[in-house]
Amino acid sequence: MNKGLKRFVKGDLTVRGIALFYIGLLIILPVIAITTEAFKGGIPNLWKQITLPQALFSLKFTFIIALIMLVINIITGTATAWVLVRYDFPLKKTINALIDIPFAIPTVVTGMMLIVLCGPRSLIGDFFGKHGIEIIYNKPGIILALIFVTFPFVVRSVQPVLIEMERDMEEAAQTLGASKFKIFFHIVLPTIFPSVLTGAALSFSRALGEFGSIVIVAGNIPMKTQVASVYIYGEIESANIQSGLGTAVVLLLSSFIVLIFLNFIQRWSNKYGK
Amino acid sequence: MSGIMVKNITKKFGDFVAVNNVSFDVREGELAALLGPSGSGKSTLLRVIAGLENPDMGQIFLTGKDVTPLRTQKRNVGFVFQHYALFKHMTVEKNIAFGLEIQKKDKKEIKQKVEELIDLVKLNGYNKHYPSQLSGGQRQRVALARALATEPKVLLLDEPFGSLDAKVRKNLAQWIRDLHSRVNVTSVFVTHDQNEAIEISDKIIVINRGKVEQIGNATDVYEHPKSKFVASFVGNVNVINANIKKNYIVITGTKEKIQFKEKTGINFQNIVLLIRPEDIIIKDNSTEDTVPCIINGIYYRGSFYEVDLKVGTNNVKSLVPKENFFKFEWQKGEKVYVRFRKFKIFEASEGHKKVHEMLKQLGYIE
Amino acid sequence: MENKTNCVEIVRKQKQTGKWILISVVLLWFFVLIIFPLIGIVMETFKNAISVITSSLSSTASTHAFWLTILITFVAVIINTIFGTIMAIVFAKQNFKGKLFLESLIDLPFAVSPIVAGFMFVILFGPGGWIGSWFYSMNIKIIYALPGMIIATLFVTLPFVAKEIIPVLREFGIEQDEAALILGASQWQIFWKVTLPSIRWGLAYGVTLTIARSIGEFGAVLVVSGSIINKTQTATLRIHDQFTDLNYAGAFSAALILALISFIILNLIQYAQKRKERI
Numbered sequence: 056m057n058k059g060l061k062r063f064v065k066g067d068l069t070v071r072g073i074a075l076f077y078i079g080l081l082i083i084l085p086v087i088a089i090t091t092e093a094f095k096g097g098i099p100n101l102w103k104q105i106t107l108p109q110a111l112f113s114l115k116f117t118f119i120i121a122l123i124m125l126v127i128n129i130i131t132g133t134a135t136a137w138v139l140v141r142y143d144f145p146l147k148k149t150i151n152a153l154i155d156i157p158f159a160i161p162t163v164v165t166g167m168m169l170i171v172l173c174g175p176r177s178l179i180g181d182f183f184g185k186h187g188i189e190i191i192y193n194k195p196g197i198i199l200a201l202i203f204v205t206f207p208f209v210v211r212s213v214q215p216v217l218i219e220m221e222r223d224m225e226e227a228a229q230t231l232g233a234s235k236f237k238i239f240f241h242i243v244l245p246t247i248f249p250s251v252l253t254g255a256a257l258s259f260s261r262a263l264g265e266f267g268s269i270v271i272v273a274g275n276i277p278m279k280t281q282v283a284s285v286y287i288y289g290e291i292e293s294a295n296i297q298s299g300l301g302t303a304v305v306l307l308l309s310s311f312i313v314l315i316f317l318n319f320i321q322r323w324s325n326k327y328g329k
Numbered sequence: 330m331s332g333i334m335v336k337n338i339t340k341k342f343g344d345f346v347a348v349n350n351v352s353f354d355v356r357e358g359e360l361a362a363l364l365g366p367s368g369s370g371k372s373t374l375l376r377v378i379a380g381l382e383n384p385d386m387g388q389i390f391l392t393g394k395d396v397t398p399l400r401t402q403k404r405n406v407g408f409v410f411q412h413y414a415l416f417k418h419m420t421v422e423k424n425i426a427f428g429l430e431i432q433k434k435d436k437k438e439i440k441q442k443v444e445e446l447i448d449l450v451k452l453n454g455y456n457k458h459y460p461s462q463l464s465g466g467q468r469q470r471v472a473l474a475r476a477l478a479t480e481p482k483v484l485l486l487d488e489p490f491g492s493l494d495a496k497v498r499k500n501l502a503q504w505i506r507d508l509h510s511r512v513n514v515t516s517v518f519v520t521h522d523q524n525e526a527i528e529i530s531d532k533i534i535v536i537n538r539g540k541v542e543q544i545g546n547a548t549d550v551y552e553h554p555k556s557k558f559v560a561s562f563v564g565n566v567n568v569i570n571a572n573i574k575k576n577y578i579v580i581t582g583t584k585e586k587i588q589f590k591e592k593t594g595i596n597f598q599n600i601v602l603l604i605r606p607e608d609i610i611i612k613d614n615s616t617e618d619t620v621p622c623i624i625n626g627i628y629y630r631g632s633f634y635e636v637d638l639k640v641g642t643n644n645v646k647s648l649v650p651k652e653n654f655f656k657f658e659w660q661k662g663e664k665v666y667v668r669f670r671k672f673k674i675f676e677a678s679e680g681h682k683k684v685h686e687m688l689k690q691l692g693y694i695e
Numbered sequence: 696m697e698n699k700t701n702c703v704e705i706v707r708k709q710k711q712t713g714k715w716i717l718i719s720v721v722l723l724w725f726f727v728l729i730i731f732p733l734i735g736i737v738m739e740t741f742k743n744a745i746s747v748i749t750s751s752l753s754s755t756a757s758t759h760a761f762w763l764t765i766l767i768t769f770v771a772v773i774i775n776t777i778f779g780t781i782m783a784i785v786f787a788k789q790n791f792k793g794k795l796f797l798e799s800l801i802d803l804p805f806a807v808s809p810i811v812a813g814f815m816f817v818i819l820f821g822p823g824g825w826i827g828s829w830f831y832s833m834n835i836k837i838i839y840a841l842p843g844m845i846i847a848t849l850f851v852t853l854p855f856v857a858k859e860i861i862p863v864l865r866e867f868g869i870e871q872d873e874a875a876l877i878l879g880a881s882q883w884q885i886f887w888k889v890t891l892p893s894i895r896w897g898l899a900y901g902v903t904l905t906i907a908r909s910i911g912e913f914g915a916v917l918v919v920s921g922s923i924i925n926k927t928q929t930a931t932l933r934i935h936d937q938f939t940d941l942n943y944a945g946a947f948s949a950a951l952i953l954a955l956i957s958f959i960i961l962n963l964i965q966y967a968q969k970r971k972e973r974i
Contacts, residue, residue: 066882067789070781070784070785070789071785071789071791073778073781074778074781074782074784074785074786075785075797077778077781077782078782078797078800078801081846081849081850081853082800082801082803082804082850082853083800084819084825084826085812085815085816085818085819085850086803086815088815088818088819088824088825089811089814089815089818089819092818131721131724134717134720134721135721135724135725137717138717138718138721142714142717142718144718144722150722150725152961152962152965153725153729153730153961154729155961155964155965156729156733156957156958156961157729158904158907159907159911159957159958159960159961159964160911160953160954160957161910161911161912161913161930161931161934161950161953161957162911162913162914162931163911163913163931163934163935163938163950164736164911164931164934164950164953164954164957165732167736167934167938167946167947167950168732168733168735168736168950168954169732171732171735171736171738171739171947172731172732172735177735202728203728203729203732206728206729257805260805260806260807261805261806263808264806264807264808264809264810264811265808266808266809266810266913266914266917267809267911267913267914267931267935270935271935271938283808284808284809284810284811284914285810287808287810287811287814288810288914288917288918291810291814291817291918296818299814300814303808303810303811303814306807306808306811307807307811310803310806310807310808310811311803311806313806314799314800314802314803314806317799317802318799
């Protein structure tokens with residue numbers, strides 16, 4: 056190997072070393088630290104912490120709420136992407152730009168916006184309150200907050216695929232006599248499906264971990280409206296590190312599963328996509 | 330010696346030998362073509378000369394100096410990439426000036442040189458354009474100007490016309506030929522297109538599977554191919570299976586014989602005759618040196634006719650000038666006679682040294 | 696003949712109605728979800744007298760909180776821009792064992808709950824933690840202090856720059872680097888003159904996302920900071936604090952300011968995005 060290339064390789068190794076150090080320090084080490092800490096008391100003890108009534112409720116509650124959000128988000132997100140790509144209407148550009156707002160606004164501010172809009176003192180909150188439906192400090196408020204913070208995920212992953220999708224496939228189906236309904240379910244949906252799943256997985260993991268907006272709108276009543284992240288925070292605040300760790304490890308594990316799932320979708324769509 | 334000298338270069342990628350013990354030289358001021366099919370190792374060889382790849386064995390000499398241990402940056406070669414590799418975020422003049430700026434040349438000097446080059450490649454008025462605003466041919470010319478700016482000792486071009494459409498390609502090839510005679514820098518270009526190689530190069534180096542098959546000028550390579558590969562890769566060629574019996578070549582599937590010029594007295598099974606379409610002459614009547622055959626198809630090709638013939642079990646093509654064709658008015662299915670004006674004999678399978686030597690002595694192969 | 700054209704027209708009309716119904720539903724959803732809350736917060740803020748707003752904004756605690764947010768954002772952006780670029784170069788241009796795994800690991804901060812993230816750092820950098828104990832023995836406090844808050848912010852914003860640049864670098868390929876190499880440029884010159892200019896809009900996009908997230912981060916910073924007034928309280932923590940103390944005027948006016956900043960950043964993001972697509 057000649058001298059020039061050797062120097063090249065040396066530079067490469069230095070840069071790689073720096074990158075690996077950073078990832079190691081900020082991601083790998085903290086994950087290992089929290090996992091070891093959680094398993095320090097043994098698996099039975101960890102299991103006991105996870106299955107404490109309050110902890111278990113918060114986990115179940117979080118997953119159920121996130122699933123409800125997911126169904127709404129998949130439908131509305133795909134519809135929004137479809138409308139933004141396929142149709143022309145006034146204000147389209149502005150709306151397209153504003154889709155990202157939930158990513159830009161701090162979650163605490165999101166929570167407060169929802170309180171202004173749907174809180175007991177607001178018009179909407181008052182109207183529903185008269186009919187016995189509590190939005191803020193209850194489930195609808197939490198779901199609303201989650202839909203808001205995760206709204207862009209599905210839209211933004213489906214949009215580019217719809218833009219790139221060749222219209223001739225649909226036109227071919229049309230000439231073969233397929234109805235609009237059939238075309239959507241047999242041609243469009245299979246094409247955008249991986250991107251819908253990607254958006255869904257991203258919003259699901261975000262929803263499982265969301266804290267800022269929920270802590271403000273949820274009321275956080277244990278065994279009633281307390282989500283997992285709020286429960287963990289409460290345990291840390293009251294110095295019950297061990298019981299917080301159990302729930303935290305479950306959330307961390309779910310994040311990893313979502314990551315693996317995302318990788319899987321990506322590989323799968325690379326294989327069959329192009 | 331000056332120019333480029335490639336000595337015993339071998340380059341492997343894992344187990345794959347991309348370039349296998351290749352040697353050749355290009356004299357100063359020569360324009361040489363590295364011709365070969367895709368995957369033959371010609372681009373790798375060019376990258377080894379530039380220092381972008383490190384050879385596993387062998388040496389590279391540029392203007393008489395061994396540059397093998399030198400880094401790419403220090404070799405002072407000009408390189409034109411297949412897809413131009415222009416800096417997309419720089420204007421035409423910034424692209425051309427890049428190498429000079431790296432050399433920390435005087436600003437005035439750079440400006441003057443850039444103007445000269447823009448003039449040379451006829452891109453006047455395009456100074457402030459970005460690569461995305463140019464056509465393929467224009468980008469190619471910017472890439473060329475950029476490579477020439479640092480006044481390199483040698484100019485290397487990787488498939489320089491590969492991504493252009495046919496018409497632009499033809500014009501640009503001719504233009505590069507002219508430019509080369511003006512700038513006169515030792516140049517090597519890689520191509521898979523035999524016409525390009527024949528049209529513009531002083532010297533053609535035919536490469537196949539990492540090995541040099543033949544080195545020579547266009548006439549050498551076309552008229553006197555040294556191997557079956559060269560004969561079939563450079564230009565169109567008919568392959569006729571035959572055997573050698575005593576003083577005759579017997580075409581497979583017929584009893585027809587072609588007599589050798591001299592008496593050989595050898596026998597050999599399974600040889601092939603390679604004959605260019607223009608060397609198959611169709612005749613109406615039989616003579617001593619003709620072979621009977623059937624016309625299978627006649628196709629109008631503008632300035633000539635292409636005639637499909639069946640000789641024994643072999644299908645061959647002949648090119649007939651229009652005036653000859655009109656003289657005889659052949660029909661499909663007609664029985665005619667052909668004379669092979671010129672042909673080469675090779676073994677159908679390799680590894681028979683004996684017949685090779687004999688045929689060589691008789692002048693049928695080189 | 697006439698009948699036929701009528702039929703076609705009816706079909707076409709039905710098509711149009713379907714389209715407009717879908718558009719209206721989506722628009723309505725969008726307004727309820729995004730626009731109404733935005734308007735709500737503006738109205739709520741200005742319902743309180745301007746004087747209350749200005750006084751609550753100019754209180755030392757609020758000013759301190761905003762300055763702290765700016766400081767943390769500034770530091771996080773600089774560090775993550777440098778390391779993000781390095782990571783991107785390594786993942787886009789080098790090949791080594793375990794690369795795929797590490798590259799997907801970069802996404803973890805997006806997938807993990809900010810509370811869990813903060814918790815991880817409390818455990819690692821706290822007085823009893825592997826790294827924390829060493830720093831504490833040297834009398835350097837990380838958790839419940841500025842370094843911890845910066846580290847937490849670094850974690851949650853780690854993927855932005857790297858993830859934006861990796862695809863740009865991959866698409867960019869190696870040819871332009873090689874062209875520069877042949878023209879005599881060193882590795883360092885290639886980075887500054889060729890690589891950096893071609894990733895600049897991707898980088899700008901990643902940086903604006905990093906800024907937005909740093910300013911808005913709440914959960915992770917809350918856990919590692921302890922939210923001590925005038926000491927470790929950032930703007931978002933301050934808003935939350937005032938909100939739980941029922942100081943709505945203060946909370947809403949600070950929230951409005953952050954919302955405004957977000958809006959500006961959103962515009963920057965979209966500008967960078969457009970520029971990125973152009974090149």
